[in-house]
Amino acid sequence: MDTYLAIASKRDVREYSDAPIPDEVRERILDAGRLTGSSKNRQRWEFVVVSGRARERLADAVYAPENVRSAGLVVAIVGEAGSFDTGRCAQNMMLAAWGEGVVSCPNGVRDADAAAEICGGEVRAILSLGYPARLRDAASRSAEEWSARANRKPLSELVREVS
């Protein structure tokens, strides 16, 4: 998928189908996290794949438990990484996922202590991922159409120049 199309068509999706995520797709998503640049290349993160009973418990520690319960894959970014590094890492994983047709959503942590205990370290981000419950096709629109439809402030409000 073209990079700009992937960015423009990416939305945070919370409804997932039951379709399992193949191992090679999961590997690619996690590798996109691994490849992320970080401050001084310190890579102060682990990617914790959360399933089973731990997943049930983690669902109770986020603001939107159903996102975590119903996802095909839940990845917590755990460790000492700063927010800029964590954001880059999370977005890389989510865009790599979207390139494979896998949708995703970041999840705010309601109970940081519980999340840390479940994941074995400080939780910086929790991503829920899965195949979409309702078909989402990036190629159904051009990148410009996706951009125009996005619920975002216009560039005219965001960009200014200094010289």
Ligand SMILES: Cc1cc2nc3c(=O)[nH]c(=O)nc-3n(C[C@H](O)[C@H](O)[C@H](O)COP(=O)(O)O)c2cc1C
């Ligand atoms: C740090 C962070 C925390 C978020 N927490 C939640 C959350 O707890 N539950 C949720 O459903 N969405 C959560 N979101 C997703 C936002 O609601 C979403 O990025 C925003 O509404 C834009 O959605 P869109 O890309 O589909 O337009 C979070 C996003 C970020 C960046």
